[in-house]
Amino acid sequence: VAVPDGAVVIAPWRPDVRHARAWLSRAVEPGNAEVYRFVSRYGPVDAVRRMRAGNAPDSVLRLAAARSGQDRSAHDLAEAARLSIRLVTPEDDEWPDDALSSLADATAAGVDNVAPPLALWVRGVRRLDHALARAVAIVGTRAATPYGSRVAADLAHDVTSREWTVVSGGAYGIDGAGHRGALAAGGPTVAVIAGGLRAPYPAGHAALFDRIADSGLLISEWPPDCPPHRYRFLVRNRLIAAVAAGTVVVEASARSGATSTALHAERLGKPVMAVPGPVTSVLSIGTHNLIREHQATLVTRASEVLELIGPMGESLAEPPRSERRPRDGLSPVAQRVLDGMPARAPVSPDAIAVESGIPVVDVLRCLPALELDGFVEATSAGWRLRASARR
Amino acid sequence: VAVPDGAVVIAPWRPDVRHARAWLSRAVEPGNAEVYRFVSRYGPVDAVRRMRAGNAPDSVLRLAAARSGQDRSAHDLAEAARLSIRLVTPEDDEWPDDALSSLADATAAGVDNVAPPLALWVRGVRRLDHALARAVAIVGTRAATPYGSRVAADLAHDVTSREWTVVSGGAYGIDGAGHRGALAAGGPTVAVIAGGLRAPYPAGHAALFDRIADSGLLISEWPPDCPPHRYRFLVRNRLIAAVAAGTVVVEASARSGATSTALHAERLGKPVMAVPGPVTSVLSIGTHNLIREHQATLVTRASEVLELIGPMGESLAEPPRSERRPRDGLSPVAQRVLDGMPARAPVSPDAIAVESGIPVVDVLRCLPALELDGFVEATSAGWRLRASARR
Numbered sequence: 001v002a003v004p005d006g007a008v009v010i011a012p013w014r015p016d017v018r019h020a021r022a023w024l025s026r027a028v029e030p031g032n033a034e035v036y037r038f039v040s041r042y043g044p045v046d047a048v049r050r051m052r053a054g055n056a057p058d059s060v061l062r063l064a065a066a067r068s069g070q071d072r073s074a075h076d077l078a079e080a081a082r083l084s085i086r087l088v089t090p091e092d093d094e095w096p097d098d099a100l101s102s103l104a105d106a107t108a109a110g111v112d113n114v115a116p117p118l119a120l121w122v123r124g125v126r127r128l129d130h131a132l133a134r135a136v137a138i139v140g141t142r143a144a145t146p147y148g149s150r151v152a153a154d155l156a157h158d159v160t161s162r163e164w165t166v167v168s169g170g171a172y173g174i175d176g177a178g179h180r181g182a183l184a185a186g187g188p189t190v191a192v193i194a195g196g197l198r199a200p201y202p203a204g205h206a207a208l209f210d211r212i213a214d215s216g217l218l219i220s221e222w223p224p225d226c227p228p229h230r231y232r233f234l235v236r237n238r239l240i241a242a243v244a245a246g247t248v249v250v251e252a253s254a255r256s257g258a259t260s261t262a263l264h265a266e267r268l269g270k271p272v273m274a275v276p277g278p279v280t281s282v283l284s285i286g287t288h289n290l291i292r293e294h295q296a297t298l299v300t301r302a303s304e305v306l307e308l309i310g311p312m313g314e315s316l317a318e319p320p321r322s323e324r325r326p327r328d329g330l331s332p333v334a335q336r337v338l339d340g341m342p343a344r345a346p347v348s349p350d351a352i353a354v355e356s357g358i359p360v361v362d363v364l365r366c367l368p369a370l371e372l373d374g375f376v377e378a379t380s381a382g383w384r385l386r387a388s389a390r391r
Numbered sequence: 392v393a394v395p396d397g398a399v400v401i402a403p404w405r406p407d408v409r410h411a412r413a414w415l416s417r418a419v420e421p422g423n424a425e426v427y428r429f430v431s432r433y434g435p436v437d438a439v440r441r442m443r444a445g446n447a448p449d450s451v452l453r454l455a456a457a458r459s460g461q462d463r464s465a466h467d468l469a470e471a472a473r474l475s476i477r478l479v480t481p482e483d484d485e486w487p488d489d490a491l492s493s494l495a496d497a498t499a500a501g502v503d504n505v506a507p508p509l510a511l512w513v514r515g516v517r518r519l520d521h522a523l524a525r526a527v528a529i530v531g532t533r534a535a536t537p538y539g540s541r542v543a544a545d546l547a548h549d550v551t552s553r554e555w556t557v558v559s560g561g562a563y564g565i566d567g568a569g570h571r572g573a574l575a576a577g578g579p580t581v582a583v584i585a586g587g588l589r590a591p592y593p594a595g596h597a598a599l600f601d602r603i604a605d606s607g608l609l610i611s612e613w614p615p616d617c618p619p620h621r622y623r624f625l626v627r628n629r630l631i632a633a634v635a636a637g638t639v640v641v642e643a644s645a646r647s648g649a650t651s652t653a654l655h656a657e658r659l660g661k662p663v664m665a666v667p668g669p670v671t672s673v674l675s676i677g678t679h680n681l682i683r684e685h686q687a688t689l690v691t692r693a694s695e696v697l698e699l700i701g702p703m704g705e706s707l708a709e710p711p712r713s714e715r716r717p718r719d720g721l722s723p724v725a726q727r728v729l730d731g732m733p734a735r736a737p738v739s740p741d742a743i744a745v746e747s748g749i750p751v752v753d754v755l756r757c758l759p760a761l762e763l764d765g766f767v768e769a770t771s772a773g774w775r776l777r778a779s780a781r782r
Binding site: 029151 | 418419453455458538541542620621622666667668669670671675676682688689690691692695726727730731741744745747748749750754
């Protein structure tokens, strides 16, 4: 069968795989390397069969111990379908292998607690792999200042306009401002939720989450009804850092979840960026610390972000804004000659020489060129600054 | 004769040296390496005699050409005395050899236009060498925002309180805020002026300059009546950078004199620091660029400045401010056990195990310790979170 471009192809021919992945997503908390390796080795169906039969390493069995008696996979999948939530698994076309490769690499290298997800519960109208192909994370404090919210929204708007997807955590404050800025630019945005998608946390963002799902995606590693336990935020943060090409922290207090996302990004070898703010704001302490400690690059606008994360040459930052003054093109000698002239009165080249400290021969050499450039004029009483050249 | 401690000793036994140095300060613009080497080689008296007789290298003669016919040294010294301005020369006790050594070193290494001063015109009640023994430059834009002015004043106040001298250029904006912050802390401050000290530029700071001279110093490389030509600001900036152990830029637009001072400091091998600000402020573009381009270290407060410039161990920055939450000391397992408990209802260890994903044996191992720490309590109906441990 020909599949329309952009269509989501769910592997309907492997219901046993879907059930096994759904079972795993409830039975074990995500991120664990041993479970990940066990599932990779035996495949999800056999891995689940072995875990439920007690035929797995103790370290793996322990992690699922309290939950392995249950099997709510059929219920979870039905409930998800009812809520327009789909389970995306590594066996599906839309599985974002590229976006998750940094987690696989770090796990292979022995980094703890950063294993790739075993499955993702997803709500929204995009293919997951397409949405994450060019993604940048914009994260920060929930207690954002008006300054931080504005900067996050502007940054999100501007990267979205250049066809990058903003990924964030859906929280109040900076996360929400980032998602809203992306939506304002008409682009998709992706919220990675800590807890299930039936009632994504925080409840106060329910309308925002609906708008995100209408053009982008909500993503979770947990079945729809799982509550957002605190440790789930930390596990979730690794996923935000992993699926984005780079992470921008907009405002963060000295200790914050945004900093944890930044540290994950650093550990995964991705660029970490931080937006400075007033030193008088406690909500910029975290970003300033990241910059001071060389854990983040200072960024002030979208072009600087894309310069760091974009493919080579795609998005160079404009040069810093600068105004050019008319006198700037002059040689130092010519500038000193002009400085040595009085504001209005005409003067002799000798007087200019004394005032400027430039030898009179050099003054005489300069003046005709300065006249051509419109800085000075010759009068019967001597040389005079033109009105337009006065400071 | 015994000289009282801190007294200024002017070498009255060498009036010829003073006149020669005064003559040089008018005849040649400061900073030139060839003139500096020529004077160093022949001594000031013989060097001036040779220059006036045309008996010097062409490159040296050219620099003084337009002015070498004059000798206003006696007049300049008398005028200075009348204005309580003294000429300090390398032959005087208070000459700040240490503070100027970076200029001598850079000149010896072939850097252009950073030669040490040939003499300094000084007004104020401190010995020059003492005032500059522990100095930090605080510079920035004239068009300072209220934010920048406040930060500059606070920074100046705080470093002054720790017995560092604030050096700046006496300009409107950040410079003035720095001087005022130092004065508010009761400390001396040093203004390095571009142009003569008879009417230091800008005239609107006349009252501030009087206050500075009452406890600190005004310094210039030019005789008292010399106007503040534009190029003199750039030459002056090398001196600010040189006499300070480090330079802090508080606010600066994309192109600014403060940036030139920072680049001088970098060239002289001194720490350059920059204070971030809102990315929405054009007056923080310059400081953000310095940080982005790794030309400056981001600093947010006095302790961070002194950590970079102070003698080792004298002034370590405090650790970043951070609040500690009661749950922070707990193991990840204990935190997950707490997260797995409902807000109010008592529950069984089995239910906690299912909710938290922690094996029941580990839950049972955790609970007594959590009870001792006051997080949970055992009731006849099961384990319950204590009110103080609820989120």
